[in-house]
Amino acid sequence: MKMRTIVSMTLFISFILLVVTSIILYIVPHGRVAYWSDWQLWGLTKDQWGNLHINLGFLFLFTGILHIYFNWRPLLAAMKSRARQVIVFTPHFNIALILTLLVCIGTVLKVPPMSTIINLAESIKDQAAEKYGEPPYGHAELSSLKLFARRLGLDMNMAMTLLKQKNISFSGPDQTILDIAEENHLTPKQVYEIIKPALQSSRQKKGLPDIPPPGFGHRSLADICTQYHLDMPKILQSLALKKIIASPKQTIKEIAAANDTDPRVIFTALHDICNR
Structure with a gap:
């Protein structure tokens, strides 16, 4: 050869x-x-x-x-x-x-x-x-159930009850979302969907987080206002005062592009409006 x-x-x-x-x-x-x-x-x-x-x-x-x-x-x-x-x-x-x-x-x-x-x-x-779908934050699947619930404001006891009701086996609150998913032949997203109703019983906090969550730029302004319980008319008016023109259906990236700026600038503006 x-x-x-x-x-x-x-x-x-x-x-x-x-x-x-x-x-x-x-x-x-x-x-x-x-x-x-x-x-x-x-x-x-x-x-x-x-x-x-x-x-x-x-x-x-x-x-x-x-x-x-x-x-x-x-x-x-x-x-x-x-x-x-x-x-x-x-x-x-x-x-x-x-x-x-x-x-x-x-x-x-x-x-x-x-x-x-x-x-x-x-x-x-x-x-x-x-x-x-986007995770609620970066590498959320690597978080323990306890940390995941704390970061998202989930009722821990209700979350575990929901998992048990769906016959999801898990060792305890210290097991990661990824391990729970793999053990039950699910995706981390599917595990989250099961325990997501626990969010309804927890205290809802208004205002944006201090750092942009993953995928923030791809979400519409209306979607963000719904998730974080923001007043849409107030947001649009306050953005206009900052010379940022936006519409509810636009994504953050689209708003940034239309105003010749960066999505991080839009996030900062929204954060200032919500938390002042």
Whole structure:
């Protein structure tokens, strides 16, 4: 068997698989959404697809180096002038370099069409967030039931009663939401849906939290006002006084874009209005 052929075939196969994993990672939901909903594709989780992509990348890199080694002479021949002198910056090399730099610079500066590709990915991920749901806070699935209930203002006793009524097995309040979900073949989101009614019996606190919860920018102003018991007309009027024009159906990101600012600025404005 020829090593050059094996290297070429491995390079080709790893390239094809890298294309597949790249496409999947392009459309995969944000981590907080994927972990919360236990997102999987073809039986593999987000982390598993990421690990595949990394190791395939190393395989592609290793075989690529070997491929260059085995094809060094043809590569040098392509870089030689008519005088048989090796010239790195040949016209072909220059064109390839310029194209690569254009993609890199365009991506950093967010210039179309590079920015369009990134925006499309964000749009797909936003749709996934709407479909699968956002966690109440980052890595909520790793919190113990006790901590989860305290952070969300759930009645702990009622939450455990609700779990028992649904025949959900759990060791106690110190068990994490993720462990409870895995033990009962559920997603963390489904566990939360079971104990969510316990929120109704707990003391509701008005006002926004001190830091933006995950997915805040993707939620509509009306949705936020409903969750945090905010007075919509007052919010709109107060935002207008801050020269921020908004409508209830707009998301925080859309409001920020329409007012040529950052979603964090909108959150700060809302926080000031609610907590003053």
